Amino acid sequence: MEEVIRAENLTKVFNKNIVAVDHINFSVYEGEIFGFLGPNGAGKTTTINMLTTVLKPTEGTASILGFDIVKQANEVRKVIGVVHQEYTADEDLTGYENIMLCADLYGIPRDIAKKRALELLELVNLIEFKDKHVETYSGGMRRRLELACGLINRPKILFLDEPTLGLDVQTRAAIWEYIRRLKEEYNMTIFMTTHYLEEADALCDRIAIIDHGKIVAIGSPNELKNSLGGDIITITIKENVDVTNIIYGIEKVKDVKKENGNTYKIRVEFGETITPIIIDTLRQKGYTIVRLLLSKPTLNEVYLEYTGKAFRDVEESRESIIKQRITLRRARK
Amino acid sequence: MNLKTNEYHPSLIRGLWALTYRELKKWLNDPIMLIMFILQPLIWMGLLGKSLNIQGLFSSSNVNLPPEIKIPGYAIIYPPGITQVVLNGTWLSQIFTNIGMNIMQKTFGVTDYFSYMAIGMVSMIVVTATMFSGMSIVWDRRLGFLDKVLSTPVPRATIIFSKILNSAFRAIFQASVILALAYILGLQLSSTFTIINIIGIYAAIFLLSIGLSSIFLAVSIRATRMERPMQIVNLIVMPLMFSSNIFFPISMMPEWLQPIASANPLTYLTDAIRQLTILPLDISALIIDFIYLSVFAIVLSIIGIVLSWKYLVK
């Protein structure tokens, strides 16, 4: 797999004392959806802004398709598409005019731009609203328009900063669907950030958990969950006999705990494959299973494990709070 | 991997026009905004232009002479011995009027203050039209629009220049409204005025707008809160207007103020427009005005570009 983004000791310090991003290192490979997961104020937007050449790193560097984000910023800008956390479309223009404005900024020839704009509006289901002012759009429509704008230059890499911020659950699911479809249609690499655990879980091939500007864990959602020591099988049998040792004897069972009643909590690496073996073993010995539950650790637990605290937001600068408030207000429309 | 994605070349002109067009649309497509742009000069014209009736001070009606004025003998020293002289009031008032006209002509170059002031108002409107450029960049930053533009390959300078051009167009638009209104209300054009002069007027306004909006943009380029550009506007707009020849000629100002007024670019804009409209055209004065305005525009817009390179990206 080809490496398309590489960050080395990427660091951003604001006003000489706020360390927003702290010496992070990671690589993103061609064709994957790579997610930055962290609470508000973790440094996600700052990272995206550096990668998309909007902010200069204080220290360290990164390259996009081999182009240095500082020294070859203009080359980088040509090959990326960016969908910001805020709704950046101009409210006083129509959806179509907004896309065409983006096309002008990239210098895409007018005739190509027109064709592509309509195609993209079609793709995100906004074609019938294309001549309406963005002011009248709902949060979900605005986000789709932003997606379309971010794709006008056929980017190799698309950056999505909190693509579903403030949207309700259904709209969020719809946006995920669009993102998946866009990725397939245009075969892009996607770098996205989110502070929704479910979103990272549902969309991303690999996740970096970021906390206070540092990457604390990196891997696929399953890898991360498995790194916690695996799944939990909760099993209850009818017989009033202690079977702890029998279960413990099964291969790959890491831990067994007897709880009150005849219930056992079993920790295993890959629950799906071990569960049938446990069932078979117990049956062969003549026990009757009355209840069984296989539960996988969630990212929430992963997060708790790596950061030592529940998923909660940290204090933020006034500027980011204002920006976010504007975004949320518009999302609710 | 195909690295040859640079099929498009973001051009300065295209990007500049796209961004400027966006700004222009905001007010050209908005009837309420347009009405405001026309109302503002209209109100000024009604309140300031016609109420500051300076030539009225010197008119005979203000003196209110009786038909006959008696002057006692002791007030007359030559020829001696005359006990009383009676002056014809009507004639005297004529003399007063002439003196008044003379004073007006000497101080303002024209005999009616309205014409003088109307042109001053053109300069005022240029200042107010440009002072919003700083706020609009802060607004763009807040809404995230600026970040979006910065992440595209469009040349950085276009971001600043689109704002400059927008204020220049707006200034020209509002100035035209003022000039048209003033003409309807009795602006007295000099005999040297021709239609071609209007091009000169626009050119002068354009130059000053570039310079002024560059200042307003430069001070707001890194600001994240609206208060910053507003404070700057509050700080410089009034002194800028009062230390120029908008209301009064420089020669009438206290000595310490005169050098400031002679350095004030507004003075040169106002003078250029007056030369092109109400005054008998003095070519050499006009050339000096244009040289000054051009230098002002070039120097400040270069500062604007340099700052946009340096500071748009934090």
Ligand SMILES: Nc1ncnc2c1ncn2[C@@H]1O[C@H](COP(=O)(O)OP(=O)(O)O)[C@@H](O)[C@H]1O
């Ligand atoms: N322009 C700025 N000036 C000062 N501090 C900033 C600025 N932008 C972000 N920060 C701070 O940097 C930290 C990371 O912010 P951000 O990257 O926006 O987080 P996230 O996107 O993960 O919510 C926060 O503490 C925030 O207050």
Ligand SMILES: [Mg+2]
């Ligand atoms: Mg953010």
